[in-house]
Amino acid sequence: MVADEASLTIAVTGLAWTTALGESLDTVWSRLLRSETGLRPEPARHTLRSDLTARVDRWSDCTPTERLKRIGVHTALRALADAKTDPRNESVWLVVGTSLGGLISPESHCDSLHDWAAVIAEELGLDERVVSISTACSAGSDAVLVGAELIRSGMAEVCVCGGVDVVTAEKRLAHSALGTMSPSSLRPFDRRHDGTLLGEGAGFLVLEARRGPPSSASNTYAILRGCGSANDASGLTAPDRDGRAAAQAMLRSLRDARCDASSVGLVSAHGSGTPLSDLAEARAYKAVFSKTRKPLIIATKGAFGHTLGATGAIEAIVLVLSLRRKCAPPIAGLELPMEEVDLPLARTMILPCDRGIGLSLTLGFGGFDTSLVFEVPR
């Protein structure tokens, strides 16, 4: 493939997000450290298990599909500006994911899964250099995975990769009917966990090919060391209860990163707060880390809500910031840790994180499990 692939590294040179806690990297980070949450009561037209959602405080008068595009453009442009990258350069690609986006809203008359991404690409000046992904709650992390492969192959030098998603009335109804929505609050890995709560937003990471030894260049947030994914093959919603595919995804990403589990200092967990998913995920961590020095676990859905197709990208950004700032934000919503989780959980205080390698895991409906390994050189 790429002639000098042995010396190719993939640097993260730009970050941006739009979340219920805000848009500035520093402001949102500070709010995470204070265990703040963006979940707020929002009246619904019909009875739901909960009225809590984590909304982006903009474009509320637009249709869901229009909000998806606007949030996507707004965030991707900021990521590119952060990376000081001109998107009109022919070697720049957009890779973007969502779950359902605005598709199931009655206002949406479009059945194309790609149109929204094409609009974002056009606004960025990228023409047709865009790949769209839809792998449920792993869409954001799969976008990063695909961007990395495009760079490794030489098809792109720079990829702006991320996920975008919006809360809609239909999604709230559906999760309430499915029983995946918590009637109380979102408590990742808590013994009293009883479901998830929806959020929305976007996260984008700019990946750039670097050749030669990895450097601590001032515009490099982190190195994307490896990616791995696996499928539960267990149906449309319920995860593989033993977490085998999630473990496989993590092991695959670590092999791709050419490092072993003992070198991982921090894990950004999926931590959706649903009992089945939390348990499957806990079993996956046990399978991967039981015989190694244990990494710290962080989980941010209690803060952002479950942002569906955006979650993988948003959580990857949290991981990178945690590695750079050498500390792990507390898990909002967690008070009584599940016994099944035998890794240290960042609970009520900010914990130091001295190792430079971290892993971000997402689990999506349909069995899409994706793991990304990042390193901040120490």
Added chain:
Amino acid sequence: MIHLAINQGPVLVVAHAESGDADRSRFPQEVRAAIRYADPAAWAIAAALGNVIRSLPSSSSVTGSDVGLIVIGENAPRDAIASVRGTAPNGYVSPLRFAAAGPGSILSVACLAHDLRGPTLNITNPVSTGALPACIVSSQWLERSLARFVFLSTWLPSERFGARATSILLAQAQQMAAGVSRKLGEVASYLADWSLCGRLEPLA
């Protein structure tokens, strides 16, 4: 950049088949029960994969945790989505139809029916622009041993069956004795052409 990608390879096309009659009754009861309301395309893709698997020597094992699947196509699961759009204003969404409305569900039947637990992706570009990235990702997975085999699949609406699918099985060029060596661009062009007319000579 795209020119470079088109000439990358070779990758081994091990087998290729289409779905024909994606009769759901051919699938085990436990699969049909687990994936109710899945889009016809999901059944067609699973059927095409099944035809590929049956065409291989009995000694070949193309299931398990090192077999991947990438589906390419921009069409949403129309029936499930229409159902959700139709009932939501009245305050009700069927949980099963909601799950089937998820675009990623298009891979679920194939993964469950054929025990595909390797890396999977749903690239939602039109096939004309999504096939090459799909081929590149497949090739990278094979090259770095993140998968031993990768199925590439796409589909078309069909009046008779609801959907028809085609599926190509790729392996590393050095891995198997049988197969046809192709550049990534050839495989991508084939998928793009098939997505326009649905009638081409098999690639292998």
